[in-house]
Amino acid sequence: MNGPMILTLATLGAASILFVSGKVRSDLVAIGALLALMLGGVLTAEEALSGFSNSVVIMMIGLFVVGGGIFHTGLAKLVSSKLLQLGGASDTRLLIMVMLVTSLIGAFVSNTGTVAVMMPIVVSLAMSARINPGQLLMPLAFASSLGGMLTLIGTAPNLVITKTLVSAGYEKLSFFSFTPIGVVCIIAGILAMLFLRRFLPKEEEGGKDKQSGRSLEELAQKYQLTQNLYRVQVASDSAIRSKTLRELDIPAQFGLNIIEIRRKISAKNQFFKTINQEIAGPDTMIESEDIVYVNGSFEQVRQFADQYGLILLDQHAVERRFDVQVEEQQDGEQYATRDVGIAEVMLTPNSSLIGRFVKHSGFREKYRINILGIQRKEQYLLHHLKEEKMRFGDALLVQGTWQDIALLAADQSDVVVVGQPIEESSKVTMDQKAPIAAGVMLLMVLLLVTEIVPAVVAVMTAAVLMVVLGCVRNMEEAYKTVNWESIVLIGGMIPVSIAVEKTGAAGLLSDGLVSALGSYGPLVMLIGVYLTTSIMTMFISNTASTVLLAPIALSAAIQLDANPFPFLFAVAVGASMCFASPFSTPPNALVMSAGRYRFSHYLKVGLPLQMIIGVVMIAVLPLLFPF
Template identity: 30%
Template sequence: MSWQAWATVAIIVVTMALFASERVRIDVVALIALAALAVLGIVTPAEALAGFSNEATVTVAAMFALSLGIERSGVLEPLARLLTRIRKPWLLTLAIMLVVAPLGAFIKNIALVATFLPLALRVCSQTRTSPSRVLMPMAYAAQMGGVCTLIGTSSNLLADSLAREGGLPGFSVFEFTGLGALLAVAGITYIMLVGRWMLPRESNLPEQENEEIGKYVTELRVTEKSSLLDQTIADAVLGENHGVYPLELLRGERRMWSPRSQKLQVGDVLLVRGSWDKIEAFRNRANLENAPEARYVRGNDETPRVVAEVMIAPASPIEGHRLGETALNWRYDATVLAIHRRGHILRDKLSNVSLAVGDVLMVLVDEAAMPRLRADENLIVLSQRENVRPIPRKAIIAVAILAAVVLASGLKLLPIPIAAVSGAAAMALTGCFGTKDVYEGMDWKIIVLLGAILPLGTAIEKTGLSQTVVEGAMNLVGYHSPLGALLMVYLLTALLTELMGHNPSVVLMVGIAISVAHAIGVSPQPFVVAVAFAAATSFATPVGYPTNTMVYYAGGYRFTDFMKMGIPLIGVFCALSMWLIPLFWPFHP
């Protein structure tokens, strides 16, 4: 191999390592790879920047806008309310999957799971069902639905775009629907008959955390009227009497060295832990005030305020920042009252806590700001005292626009990128989302990732690395076994997806898959389909797909729970794909 090919191998290895480590944001990793390819001269400047004007990148951006319009119009709220009537856990699991899977074919998976996650948690609480029985199937159903259409997931669009660049005719909007629907039915059947017995019957959250998302840590200030004045924490017996457990005693900026033996004074701040209802009951009974709320008290208290539970979303830029750096206070006029971190007991002042993915914040916020808070993709609103009312007229308009986009592209009246951009413009003009909201709601990390990672595929082809890999692979499976080669492509894509995510794995594998097909003299289409389906159905780890990460924290799962449930499901999908893909896309058309 040439030095350019070896350099490309080194860039791929480093990129995979960075993706797997999750220490650097995925879009930054892609930009690092792009810069390395361009600086070394492996790709030209035009080739380096071509990914940002690629049809897949443009279409994904437009589909984000369409999904945002559907989400903010309130069209999903009636479905969510309908599901709250279900009381049997197995029926709730089935109903959620049957609702989420079809919607996943047209709506961004993260938005779907973010919408139905609070509902599932609320129903589980009402029926005393462990969330771990429901949330993982919901995340899997979103992925199953995503592969049913070309626009259901960004990796499908990316596979189609790369196939066209490789000289293939590409795929229509509904070309994946037949295979995707059969796999979704098989997957849901497997989960209901076999997989649900592999799910943990109780979530693996710490003990006594079944009343809320978790036990919260908050700050309570001793007032002049408090019944705890001149008592020690030990004398008050807070845990036994109130179900609230003291962690630290803060006096000014000092931590008291022996908090349980210190007599409480006016202005002392107790760092306590417990379920939110018990904390609130204790605060009122003991005449304490919530320190964060008092810190941001406002003169005009006429605006209705609600309390909401908000989770830090995967890949959120808020991660690693302290509360004061998150802009929650000035952006939403919100006050963080308490924090819960799964598996950890926080012992710092709330203002000093560095936030992590999965942290749940108890937030006091203006009712009028809740729609904007729900629309913030860096946060997931898990519960709220007052429900946001949907806007029926806008919901109907948003659905009509999305349907028009799907029909126009499905009937080939317009190219998919043009139809999607036109739909996004129509939603903006009809007020389904604000003109500023579309930029705030756009997942720019994915768009930058797509634009920056595509030149890596160009480098693989240009340096001859693709042909070298194909020759080595074909020596293993043989040149006379199309099915064996298809299986190799599927499994390798599935493995890469669990390590580095679905979009990068598509970029690496589509060119190789096409070369494998040419090497054995068969149609490349079934191989591209295998890459698309293997990449879009990542079930084996909580980090392979964003929806898995979301339910991992909220459901109290262990890493191994995904492996027990997901690896057999990947096996089912793989086996069925080996049978069905050649039927839909023959090796010798």
């Protein structure tokens, strides 16, 4: 072995030890390995930085943004609620369902694209089912690779071995030639995961932040908001049409708080019909067919509706928003949008508000915030608040824009805001954008399946559309959706694979192993080919492993006068079923942060699964393709 090869293998070994230990961040380890190979003269600066311009890395960035759009618009919550209905409360049924659905999608879409589409859905599903997302995300990543074996286009190694066979004069593999192998992989993978899932994270690390305050749902339940929330619809002949809330002065006349106005838009396009949610401000003008959310007693609401000719909607009346009904919303979400929210504030001991009437507090004038309720010891005051005098120890439930609530939190002379308004605002989904996000996602999947444009172009187009169409509010929020640790990890490890090939380390390993096993017959050779591919894919990309080993496997089969098909399928399966490392495939890296996985989780779960699939394939491949 030459000097560059020794340095490359030593760097790989040191990086592997650090990855396993988990004491150093994985992205820092990847950059350290990259610097060592550059300083050692193994890689040029251009080669070392090539990983960050690689299409896979660029595609991963775009997929994070697409996933963010799916999550922020509530589309993930919508789909996950449907899956939750199918899976029920059983963790086992949820695991099987997630893996089956992911496998089917992975048969036609790249495994990276499949995970990006499914990950926000699965995270939302796990939260709804009250289980740790880590219980489902690693099975999700593995299932995308298992499903890739179902069709010719499911994964890149399938295309590589097809090209190798055709170049050697053999018959071209059909679209579904891989299906029997894929079905066996999926069955074996799901059965194995039912046992191996016990090694996945069960509890959230760090626990719940005690300083984070109550959730929106908890606040709504605590103040019994939904018991005093009513909806009235503006009729075409109503007396309040074309008038502003300032002109109407409804709080003074009826003792009601106007919470929100929802207005249908885009009526010409049924697919993109949504309902626009607006904060009820003084200058908000009432229009025909508006649905006005009011807070107060039923008698006051009825008087308001009778006087102005409004339609009092039943509390459970259907208001469709992309096939989601209002009653399906959490309590707190009826009072909050991406722009507007609710929060609880406490009066400080020296607050100038103590002893003042609510109507003289200046909350609306100074902070543009409404007071919805007061908690006084064990009593909740929800009506005629203007005439209430504030006392020390009172907790106030307020509503306003998240920005205004944040400004109130910054001014701690009179009140202290419980919780973190900006963080709470990020949890509120823009449900009215859900159909647009669905359209963008379907467009991306269509482009990926048809291959009209390169995969990276399809993904980046979808990412840009998510931002431009408002599914992600702005570029700053788009950047926040990207998990940069995963990006740096993959970008740093791709050039390391270049070093493995460039120094001849990969060729030395494969040639030596195959030549050593060739005399023991085709079955032993098949085992050797599979193991070599499986081990090599832990350090270089599955595509690079397949390109390197497919010709060697073909040559070995010809020397043994054996059928080359089982050997080449062993290369494709061995390259695709790499689960023992977070950086061996993009799906493994994508779920690492969201699932709060350490390298040890991949060794405890992924390595046994990889070995189980290997044993099953060694037994099945000779049956499907006799030597």
